[in-house]
Amino acid sequence: MKKVLYYIILVLIISSCSTVKHVPENEYLLDKVDIHNTARNIPKERFAPYMKQNPNIQIFGMFKFHLWLYNLAGKDTTKGFNKWLQRIGEEPVLYDDFLSGQTMSQLELFMHNKGYYHADVDTVVKYRKKKAKVKYVIEAGKQFVLEHVGYRAEDTTIQRLVEEDLENSILKEGGPFDVSMHDAERERITKYLRDRGYFSFSKEFIYFKADSTLGGNRVVDSVLIKNASAEVAKNRDSSFVHPIYRIHNVYFRTNFDPHRALNEKESYYDQYDTLKYGDFQFMYIDKLKVKPEVLVNSTYITPGQLFQANLVDKTKNLLSSLRLYRFINIRFEEVQGATSTVDGSRLLNCFIQLVPAKFQSYSIDVEGLNSSGNLGAGGNLEYQHKNLFKGAEEFTFNIRGSMQNQLNRQSEQFNTTEFGVESRIIFPKFWMPFQIKKFRQRFNPKTSLSVAYNYQKRPDYTRTIANGKISYLWNSSKRVSHQVTPLGVNFVLIPTVDNDFLQDIEGTFLGYSYQDHLITNTSYSFVYNQQEVEKRKDFLYVNWNLEEAGNFLNLWSSSISKKNPEGYNEILGIRYAQYVQSDIDLRYHHYLNKINSMAYRFYLGVGYPYGNYDVLPFEKRYFSGGANSIRAWPVRGIGPGSYDSQDADYYNQTGDIKLEFNIEYRFKLFWILESALFLDVGNIYTIRKDISPEGGLFEFNNFTSKLAVGTGLGLRFDFKYFIFRLDSGMKLRNPVEEKGHRWIPTNRKYTWDDFAMNFAIGYPF
Incomplete structure (x- = not known):
């Protein structure tokens, strides 16, 4: 262990000394940039x-790894290996006095925009051993504040609307005079109108003085709001007030082909048949492949309502959730010469153009598998129909088989064989005896029905579910x-x-887990997710679950039969389980910069068995260790x-309570390779x-003394479609050891049993 630490320290020292290897004479490596404000x-x-120059990127907050890779390349850049090193590495950032001057100007402009009109920016540069350290000193002065904010619109109707919403104004009297707040206020008023x-x-109709x-x-x-231009007002009156639209x-164009529409123009639209459904018009060629009511229930835009810009994106999202269309376009056209009989407002026709996707698909996959670090191979056949009964019902049928190789305590290999079949159908509505108006538009409800069978064979037991x-x-x-799952039934x-x-577990806490049993459960799951796809920004993820099982079944069984001689009730000759269970999974991802990030996870799960079954069923019990948990075990x-x-x-080993906390420092290396240091x-x-x-x-008074602690280093290969992960875990604290000797580094030497290698697909959290 000591040798490994010495080696790491030596590499860091050597790398720090070689950072100026490719820095030319009379030039300086930009080593550090600091701001004093x-x-x-x-x-x-x-x-x-606003920084025009930043130092070379670092990992661990000190090691310029990518610059080190670049500097490994020899002087002969015609050689392939040297070119490859320079491509995956990072060229040294040389201090540029001109760019430093530009940074000063940008910082000063930024401070002015924030209301610091007397701000002054200066630069201090220190040179040492071909390295330059730059400090930008910002003397801000006093910030200008808003003494008074007034709103005036040339259009009296808009004046009234804006005044009604002043409580949501971003510009507050006594607050800072900030140009960015002007832009935000302009956006707010525009969206509101x-x-x-x-x-x-x-x-563009809003400006400030x-x-x-x-x-x-x-x-x-x-804040001044101008009247409409003559072009917008179309000279209908001399005041050029902004027109209102209804x-x-x-119109739904349900099988729209944008290429034909572009090439054939009006002759393409002449081929459409039209169907009226309520207040909506459906245009289609050949036949209508989706029931009109599904699309009507998936739009927020209805005839007769005032135009509302926010409903456009909401309608797109709701239609996209049907998974029937690969492209959705919503556009509006003014109806020339027509006005509303309600208030004389102008009229718009709305065209919802839907480019269909393929409704049916199948896939046959042969893949590598990972389940908590155990690798294997499997095959998967899946058939999917996204519009089974022409109501956007998503039907899936799946057959899966796999074999995984595992190790027992004696490091002997054994195989786990699994076979499963599953069928599921999801309806884009709630199955309820009554309808709630606009319910789909508000909540995007779905009803899922599923049945499945799974067969698992191990050397110690065979189980079917x-x-x-x-x-x-x-x-x-x-x-x-x-x-919400009002009813779930499991026959195990x-x-x-x-x-x-069987002899080993008889009489132990595991003994009850390997008995036939029945579970009828009700559950609720709540998910809060701030993550945005393909956006590198901080996010929080929360998943909370609550489940109970067997209570209704126990009331019914107790009323029609007596307990058997062993003291419990049965249904169809099978003992049923009673328990209540809840768990919460909290995750927070913090992006430090373009290559460094932190990921945190806290997990707590508790299950309490009672009544007709003495323990949590095996498939409901918690376990720890492996590739997505405590990776040193x-x-x-x-x-x-x-x-x-x-x-x-x-x-x-399984239990009724699970408590875990994980933290990872993740950083990109080169090519598709990433790494992580974890605890x-x-x-x-x-x-x-x-x-x-x-x-x-x-026990509350000593549960922390039984915590296991592990650390390690991981490598991740990002192939875009999936991430292959290799994590090497090392035990720091083993709760099995005697009290006072559980911290391994301070009590004994490490052995091979204190290390674990985990292979997995995807990030652990």
Whole structure:
């Protein structure tokens, strides 16, 4: 271990000394850039976009790894290897006095825009050993503040609307005089008006006048909204007020072909047949492949309503969720010479043009598998129909088989064979005896029906699981989704159990887990997700689940039959489980810069068995260890608590409580290669004293003393479509050891058993 640390330190020293290898004479490597700003209300991160030069990127906050790669290349750049090193590395950033001057100008302009009109920016450069350290010193002075904000529109109707929404104004009296707030206020007013019928209104009609002659760094700000131009008003009156628009007709072009529409023009539209459904018009060629009611329930735009710009994106998103169309375009055309009988407003026709995707597909995959670090191979046949009954019903049928290679405690290999079949259909609505108006538009509801069968064979047992469930899914906002499963049924049968294995677990907390049982459960799931696809920005992810099982079944069974001689009830000759269970998964991703990020995860799960079944069913119990958990231990190789299961042939530790905290520092290396330094903390525990193994019980006064701690280094290969991960974990604290000796580095030498290698697909969290 010491040798490894010495080697790392030596590499860092050598690399730091070689950073100026390719720096020419009379030039300097830009080693560090710092900002000293006297305006404490502006964080340093806000200045980053205005820096014209930044030092070479670093990992671990100190090591210029990519520059080091570049410097490994020899002088002969015609050689392929040298060219490759320079391509994957980063060229040294040389200090440029001209770019430094530009940075000063940009920083000064930024400070002025933030209301610091007396700000002064200076540069201090220190040269040492062909390196330059630059400090930008910003003397901000006092910030100008808004003494008064006034709004005046030439159009009296717009004046009234703007005044009604002043409480949402971004410009606040007593607040800073900030140019960026002007831009935001312009956007806010424009959005507000376009959501109230002003289809042709744009932010160019809004401008500002500021008076700073009051003195004392005070500003009187005026927001002015001009009337419409003659072109927009179309000379209908001399005042050129901004016109208001209502929706006249809504047309669905259901199998729209943009290429034919572009080439054939009007002759293409003449081929459409038309169907009227309620207040909507459906245009199609050949036949209508989707029921009109599905599309009507998937639009927020309806005839007769005022034009609202925000409904366009909401309609696109709702139609996209049907997964029937690969392109959706919504456009508006003014109806010439016509006005609304309601208020005389102008009229718009809305055209929703839908380019269909393929409704049916199938795939045959042969793939490498990973389940908590255990690798194997499998095959998968899947058939999907996205419009089974012409109502956007998504039907999926899947057959899957796999074999995984695992290791027991004696490092002997064994195989786990699995076969499964699953069928599922998702309806784009709730199955309810009554309808709620606009329910789909508000919540994008779905009903899912699924049935599945799974067969698993291991050397110690064979298990089959047959299940079915009905679930309701909906979104209460852009980031929040819900799922309620009012009924789920699981039949778990264990036809064969190895006699030696059965004897080992008989009378232990695992003994009840390998019995035939029935589960009828009700569950709820809540997900909050800030992540945006293909955007590198900080996000929070929360997943909370709550589940109960067996209570209704117990009431029914108790009323029609008595308990058997062993003291529990059965349905169809099978014992049913009773429990309540809840878990929460919190994740936060923080992006430091373009190559460095931090990822945090906290997980807590608790299940309490009672009544008709003494333990949580095996498939509901928690386990720890493996590629997505505490990576210094094998899967199912930790706990519960400080319990030592060395006598067992297979890793099979499970518990009623799971507590984990993970942190990863992730950084990009070169090509498709990424790396991570991680720390994992956690364990599992039992909750009932009467069936808990020694040291496995959760107790508030000492559960932290039973936490396992591991660390390690990982490599990730980003192939865009998937990420292959290799994590090497090392134990730091082992709860199985005696008290006072659980921290390994300070108590004993490391052995091979203290390390674990994990192969996986995808990030751990």
